[in-house]
Amino acid sequence: MHVTRNAATELDDTFRKLADIELPGQITSRLPDGAVHQGFALKTSAPPAESLNAVLEPTHGLLVVLDQITDPHNVGAILRSCAAFGVRAVICQDRKSPPFFGALCKTAVGTAETIPQVQVTNIADTLIALQEAGRHVIGLAGEAEARLGDEIAAHAGPGLVLVLGAEGSGLRPRVAEHCSSLARIPMGPKAESLNVSNAAAIALYEASRFDPRINPKPE
Template sequence: MIPESLHVVRVTDPADERLADYTSLTDVALRAKHEPEKGIYIAESSTVIRRALAAGHRPRSFLMAERWLADLAEDIEALAARFPVDDAPGGTGQPVPVFVGEPDVLEAITGFHLHRGALAAMHRPPLPGVHELVTGARGGAGARRVAVIEDVVDHTNVGAIFRSAAALGVDAVLVSPRCADPLYRRSVRVSMGTVFQVPWTRFETWPGGLTSLQEDGFTVAALALSDDAVTLDELVADAPERLALVLGTEGDGLSRGAVEAADRVVTIPMAGGVDSLNVAAASAVAFWATRAEMSGLLDTDV
């Protein structure tokens, strides 16, 4: 039974202008440029949508096949009870529509087979400043351990880093100005919605922004290859009170400027003639190694 309070709109025309937020989602260049300017992002799958709603994010609309409507009806009904109309900044002032269509219509709209249940076009929450985020100036607890991502362009890697950060108790993630968007559809999906639970923001300047972390009491540790590097084990043995772990691009690693701005250069000891790991894998190793000294959030070892 579908509650009458839901504003269900059945769509049959892929060119319906009301569906513009969802058009051609497979075009990475278009979505990466378009979404931040419009102040929206796309949440994909019922699990991710629920996590976005739980984090307090406000939807502009939903898009799904008929068979998924009942699955999300309770969540959407609860949202409609709290927010009868879309009165978020940039909102429509109208009830949030739930667009429902046949699978072939949905595929024509989005450019891919919608097999994960549903999509939602969500309003982007405003990002805090770096200082505000890491010091708790906006009412948070303040951070002791943060991840810094420099110019990682693969959305899958960004999502995986966020998932590891959430699982291993990292307090916040900070991204460089040219880093891929954590709220891009693939990043959100790979993270399983953990981008909504780990506080994050974007530096306005780079690598100068690292200086602000140092002024806030963080030791900046760059994960890179260097003759004067210490091992991750040595860093953990003498762990600073507040730590920022800086991770670099998929191909070249960290920039020279980021390494020079760091307080320490850190390497992960490896065998087998391997000199580096994928950035998502390296992040998980670094987060795991520093967890006991820097975080009391873990209930059990996994």
Template sequence: MSRPGERNDGRKGRNPAGKPPFRPKAQAGSEEWIWGWHAVEAALANPRRGPPVRLLATPDRARQLEARFGRVRAIEVADANAIARALPQAAVHQGIALRPGPLPDVELADFAAEPGAVLLMLDQVTDPQNVGTILRSAAAFGAAGVILQERHAPRLTGALAKAAAGAVDAMPLARVVNLSRALEELARAGWRSVGLAGQAERPLSQVLGGEPVVLVLGSEGEGVRRLVAEHCDALARIPMPGGFESLNVSAAAAVALYEAVRNRA
């Protein structure tokens, strides 16, 4: 484990090689970094990713990494302030940050239409925190994968990965150009699609069966768009007897996933 900037010659200010302590250059808002222990640990453990590009860790975190993975070549030991300077402002990095290898997307054909399988499709859900939380719920409830639109969905940034708490690397993720055509392709493969809509007549519990299902959720403002809704086999609502008109999309996803899992059980 290399430790740039550590001093073991009894003097302050320089290491034995005569180099100043490690100070990463500021990279404000870099979308390549992910941070937080769960997100970084999951990325390093994911065999689908390439080798890490850079890995910054405090001494304590570096020891944790060695205990978890053995020797990690890319690791650079730094103090917490130095790590913070490499990340977007206010990033809660927990003493570790990673510029990982790329994470390849999966194809729709990779999702097996098995009885009880559940996919989530997000129609123009653009907030990274919401998408990260939805990925975390999808992993927790055993979803088969998540489908995003290529142009109207966030990139897998550090904030999204932090909110997902490792689910970015645990949950298969497909990106498609056109959601309507994707639903047509999934239907041919044996998937049934259910769009969540507050104005739907039937509650979700009455619409779900044991077949493989795609749950389609839209943004909080517009909801599932008309053309996408027309390609769904059914529309359903989440009953809300408390009188509120809608839920946050990440909360709605968690409720819908729970209902699908309960139905499957």
């Protein structure tokens, strides 16, 4: 634990005895790129990755799959929305994904550690496995004919999987091919697309409307 002298005054005696008092610049030099501090830094291990088998079955809950989304701010914002809307886990590739620190964690505002992450080698093969387990996989694609709200309503439930692609390129062809269905977010003519984290928030809100944990029916 590394703290500035001012920050140390905010700690109780137990933690103050464990802390190393340092100058702000010394603490900054210990942090990974993109990380910031407010006079306090604590070294921890990254949360352990979840296994795919632990979230495979439809009864395990809503899943989000990120297809090579590499911007840490976008991923952090998506994790924050996942925490807000009761997502069971986020699946991403073990490469071409941002590191779990710095800008990602800052943007997630404390929620990144609460959402289990599953790292896989091949996204398309993972979608096949999820469908074989009985899940319905919806890929978000601007060119799709189906409307997202309609598609979610038709397949709502804990077995739903939402797949998001990188901004600009969207879902890769093989990933889109192995979705159960594709759907678009209806938009007016002045914008062609949304930031992927905004699209994720809209999709998760739509899914949460059918989740009794998030949106309980009035008695």
